[in-house]
Amino acid sequence: MRMAHRRIKRRVIIISAFIICILPMLISGTYSLQDNAVIAGDSTLIQTDNTPVVSDGDESADVAPENLSSTSQSTELYPCDINESENNGLRQMVKTYELDAGESPDCISKDSFENGGWLYAFTDLTKKDSPVYVTKGDSVSVSIDSDTKDIDEIMSKLAPTLPYSSPDGYTGLLSLDISSISVEAADEAETDPDMEADTQTPSETNTDPPDTVSSYHTTAIYTGTLSKLLNEKTVYSAYFTGMMITPSSTPAAPLLPDKPAEQNEHPMTRAVAISSCIALIFCLLYFILFRGNVKVYNLYESAYVQLGEARIGFTYPVINLTPFTGKAVTGNFVLIINRKTAKRLSDKPVTINYGGRSLQHIVQYNSGEYHMEVNF
Numbered sequence: 001m002r003m004a005h006r007r008i009k010r011r012v013i014i015i016s017a018f019i020i021c022i023l024p025m026l027i028s029g030t031y032s033l034q035d036n037a038v039i040a041g042d043s044t045l046i047q048t049d050n051t052p053v054v055s056d057g058d059e060s061a062d063v064a065p066e067n068l069s070s071t072s073q074s075t076e077l078y079p080c081d082i083n084e085s086e087n088n089g090l091r092q093m094v095k096t097y098e099l100d101a102g103e104s105p106d107c108i109s110k111d112s113f114e115n116g117g118w119l120y121a122f123t124d125l126t127k128k129d130s131p132v133y134v135t136k137g138d139s140v141s142v143s144i145d146s147d148t149k150d151i152d153e154i155m156s157k158l159a160p161t162l163p164y165s166s167p168d169g170y171t172g173l174l175s176l177d178i179s180s181i182s183v184e185a186a187d188e189a190e191t192d193p194d195m196e197a198d199t200q201t202p203s204e205t206n207t208d209p210p211d212t213v214s215s216y217h218t219t220a221i222y223t224g225t226l227s228k229l230l231n232e233k234t235v236y237s238a239y240f241t242g243m244m245i246t247p248s249s250t251p252a253a254p255l256l257p258d259k260p261a262e263q264n265e266h267p268m269t270r271a272v273a274i275s276s277c278i279a280l281i282f283c284l285l286y287f288i289l290f291r292g293n294v295k296v297y298n299l300y301e302s303a304y305v306q307l308g309e310a311r312i313g314f315t316y317p318v319i320n321l322t323p324f325t326g327k328a329v330t331g332n333f334v335l336i337i338n339r340k341t342a343k344r345l346s347d348k349p350v351t352i353n354y355g356g357r358s359l360q361h362i363v364q365y366n367s368g369e370y371h372m373e374v375n376f
Contacts, residue, residue, distance in 0.1 A: 342370035
């Protein structure tokens with residue numbers, strides 16, 4: 001009986017180790033094989049990825065590179081913005097695309113698709129040019145002549161804004177900077193002061209300046225921001241009308257592409273989860289079937305000391321005390337059977353083995369734990 005229990009324990013430990021260590025790798029390999037290919041027929045390989053299949057007798061193998069090149073050229077564009085609205089039981093989805101010069105709108109998908117229980121069908125495609133500008137600050141100086149130095153009259157001759165085009169292609173509207181207006185006599189501006197100093201005589205040094213000036217010269221600065229067209233984008237808006245459909249088992253088509261790593265769960269993760277659950281079940285069964293249900297005490301210096309726990313079965317109720325030979329000091333033992341086990345063994349004979357000797361005892365269960373004393 002003892003050897004049978006040991007064999008059962010050894011088998012349970014081996015099976016648990018196999019489930020925890022080996023089974024995840026086997027399940028992972030199975031999932032990987034299912035994801036890559038499915039074997040069908042004699043030697044035909046049906047692949048589930050995007051790699052083209054070429055059989056041994058396929059005569060179209062020579063034109064495969066051309067098919068691949070044409071497929072790579074028709075790259076589908078992805079929207080930069082998606083707006084969705086609902087009205088009177090119908091939904092409308094607008095996908096916005098920004099195309100640079102040279103890009104064709106033929107790559108915009110117009111296929112119907114399902115999303116969130118709605119079936120969307122293409123209805124319209126609109127086009128709008130969207131120019132892109134760059135700006136910079138600039139200024140320009142303007143001069144005018146007048147016969148008066150009255151600032152109000154001079155400002156009436158200056159426009160508040162000035163259209164301007166710079167040599168580098170920037171254009172825009174500049175505004176008058178009032179603080180930059182400067183007025184001076186035209187004669188003073190044109191006469192060289194050095195020449196006047198040479199022609200003056202000592203008698204003319206104290207001569208007063210003339211009372212009137214015939215003309216004045218005014219300078220003003222216009223400032224502002226100029227802009228220039230950098231490039232021009234074309235914005236396309238694809239309109240889709242949605243109608244409610246009966247939910248199906250197939251998942252809704254994603255609006256935007258997901259990263260490959262996020263689409264499918266790694267098979268190793270699923271394998272570990274499955275094997276861990278199975279191993280947990282085996283550990284629970286091992287704990288339930290092989291845990292001790294009899295406490296073993298031995299007499300030592302007028303007191304009973306617990307040596308450990310033993311297990312007694314119900315089909316063949318045997319308590320084996322031989323494993324405690326090295327711990328026991330005397331042959332006097334007290335055995336305590338737990339309440340549930342004692343209740344099931346009530347009025348049944350129990351065999352106690354110790355060092356090649358055996359005793360029998362009939363359990364007289366009343367309530368609670370059952371105590372019995374044996375001497376060898």
